[in-house]
Amino acid sequence: MLFIYYSLSGNGDVVAEAMKEKGYEIRKIETVKKMPESMFSRIMQGGFKASVGYKDKLKDYDKSLDGHDEVVVGAPIWAGKLASPLNTVLRDIDFSGKKLTFILYAGSGEGPKAERYVKKLYPEAKVIMLKEPKVFTSELEKIVL
Numbered sequence: 335m336l337f338i339y340y341s342l343s344g345n346g347d348v349v350a351e352a353m354k355e356k357g358y359e360i361r362k363i364e365t366v367k368k369m370p371e372s373m374f375s376r377i378m379q380g381g382f383k384a385s386v387g388y389k390d391k392l393k394d395y396d397k398s399l400d401g402h403d404e405v406v407v408g409a410p411i412w413a414g415k416l417a418s419p420l421n422t423v424l425r426d427i428d429f430s431g432k433k434l435t436f437i438l439y440a441g442s443g444e445g446p447k448a449e450r451y452v453k454k455l456y457p458e459a460k461v462i463m464l465k466e467p468k469v470f471t472s473e474l475e476k477i478v479l
């Protein structure tokens with residue numbers, strides 16, 4: 335059981351802690367280039383990258399799913415889509431034959447849009463939406479796998 339995820343501001347890390355307790359192996363992906371520090375620049379740059387489906391260059395990570403029947407992908411929502419570093423993961427890893435779940439964490443809006451986006455890419459996947467789990471820790475109870 336594997337949880338592979340990205341987190342820019344810590345919500346994904348809170349989810350990772352919960353997944354670790356459930357017995358999942360944790361794999362965090364990181365971009366080679368750092369995101370800007372200011373929220374405004376982050377939203378501008380990240381929002382743009384996510385909307386155009388940009389694939390960030392990632393630091394080396396293990397792309398093998400050997401030994402994992404079940405894979406959970408953790409992604410922040412950026413501009414109603416997956417955070418752009420996830421586009422690279424989805425290009426690099428073939429999830430076919432795996433029990434696949436997406437845990438999406440978002441600020442507020444665009445949740446349904448992001449869910450439709452994922453369902454289009456992976457019709458068989460289960461999608462769980464969480465609202466800012468770092469702030470609202472009770473959201474973690476929605477993780478039923």
Ligand SMILES: Cc1cc2nc3c(=O)[nH]c(=O)nc-3n(C[C@H](O)[C@H](O)[C@H](O)COP(=O)(O)O)c2cc1C
Pocket residue numbers: 340341342343344345346347376377378379380381410411412413414415439440441442443444445465466467
């Ligand atoms: C570039 C950018 C774009 C975002 N776009 C959305 C959005 O469209 N809808 C939304 O509900 N939240 C949006 N957010 C908020 C994040 O999805 C939310 O804070 C998430 O929990 C962040 O996860 P993290 O802390 O693991 O990085 C955006 C955040 C960033 C940085």
